[in-house]
Amino acid sequence: MFIQTEPTPNPNALKFIPGREVAPGTSIEYRTIEEAAASPLAEALFELEGVDGVFFGEDYVSVTRHERGPGWGDMKASILSVIMDHFVSGAPLLRYEAKPEGHAEQEDDEIILEIKNLLDSRIRPAVAQDGGDILFDSFDHETGIVRLRMRGACSGCPSSSATLKSGVEQMLRHYVPEVNAVEQVL
Structure with missing residues (x-):
């Protein structure tokens, strides 16, 4: 089994691609x-030692390290070994079904459906390339503010604020005139 690694914009996160499905149709953090x-x-x-977060995407594993922990040179071989051992063993990814990611319950009106559609079709695939995910949390109709959750390599990434403002916010404002701003939910 060959596992590729890719850097992410977050210097504390690496993307490991085992060449097979990891979490098909979902993502888990x-x-x-x-x-x-x-x-x-x-x-x-x-x-x-040093692992601070694990994120499963459709076909990759993103690992985040402690900022002040060991460097990738010290950690990478161990991570590769654990991932390889897991997939070679045939063990399931989950011991039990994961609970759906919690977010504010809100009825999906036309605006929210349009926001979610843009997130799913244009934004999430791009964010997944960087080893992360972005989830809709809520939309405030009075202020026009969309709240989103960054996960995986994107959570805590130094460039995530710029991604939200210059990329995601601009796209949502362009296609959904009711959107005035985008905020990250921590």
Whole structure:
């Protein structure tokens, strides 16, 4: 098995591509070892020194390291080994079905459907290329503010604010005139 690695715009995150599906049709993020108990692979990655986050995309694993922890040169081989061992073993990605990512319950009116459609068709694929994901949280009809969640390599990335303002906000404002601004939910 050959696993490719790719840098991400976040210097503390690397994207590992095992050449097979990881989390088809979904994405899953783990920020703590306690959360990672749901996944044998995520739990094994968190047991490595310096791992601060694990994100499963459709066909990749994104690992975030502690900013003041060991460097990628010290961590990369161990991460590759854990990922390879997991996929070669045939173990499931999840021990039990993951709960859907929580977000503010809001009825999907025409504007919200248009925002979600743009996120799914144009923005999420681009963000996935960088080892992350972006999720709709809410839209305030009175202020025109869209709230989004950045996950994976994009969460905590130094350029995520610029991505939200210069890329995502401009696109949403162009296609959905009711949108005035985009904010990140932490």
